Amino acid sequence: MKTTEIQIREANESDLGDVLEVEKEAFGSEKEAELVNQLLEDESAEPVISLLAFKENEAIGHILFTKATVDSNEVSPSIYILAPLAIKPGYQRQGIGGMLINEGIEKLKDIGVEMVFVLGHEDYYPRHGFKQDAGSLGFAAPYTIPDEHAGAWMVQALTSGGLSEVRGKVRCADALNRPEHWRE
């Protein structure tokens, strides 16, 4: 597929049906759609970055970034969590997930975000600038990640200064702050 056939734009309230449909089809269950629905109403996640990818008029991919903080005695750096990323089954492995990650990262940089975190496939996100095992870099996940999956909790610095000096446990938005969202 030519990448010029794909348009990416911010999702607005009237896109909610498309957003939830993409999530349901990509994951084959309601769980992530429910999470996204909750996160979009969660004040502690604001301001979110919610992007939809379209091919012609069909919504085929969605990515959500929600606000988080680093728990420490010092002022938290500006951080976000990427979750979830969803591409409809017929459109996977064509680079669309990567396009959504890159577009989201540009938007995070535009609003001055310093770091972005993700819990996900260890062989996928490093291709888009994420470093594995954010826990060993000083940023514990909201819930303990078992050692065998430690690499799946990843971080990416978005400023030239690199990772923030302020280290600590990452506190996510309320709707994400449940143990079932932190199991691989």
Ligand SMILES: CC(C)(COP(=O)(O)OP(=O)(O)OC[C@H]1O[C@@H](n2cnc3c(N)ncnc32)[C@H](O)[C@@H]1OP(=O)(O)O)[C@@H](O)C(=O)NCCC(=O)NCCS
């Ligand atoms: C994982 C996902 C978001 C990737 O998006 P995508 O547009 O298909 O990925 P891209 O085309 O940008 O990149 C392709 C690479 O992604 C990886 N990838 C894609 N789907 C994967 C999967 N189900 N498991 C592991 N790796 C996968 C592969 O490394 C692939 O590279 P390859 O084709 O050379 O093997 C998408 O496949 C998806 O929505 N899957 C179902 C939902 C999901 O698991 N979401 C991730 C939450 S962290």
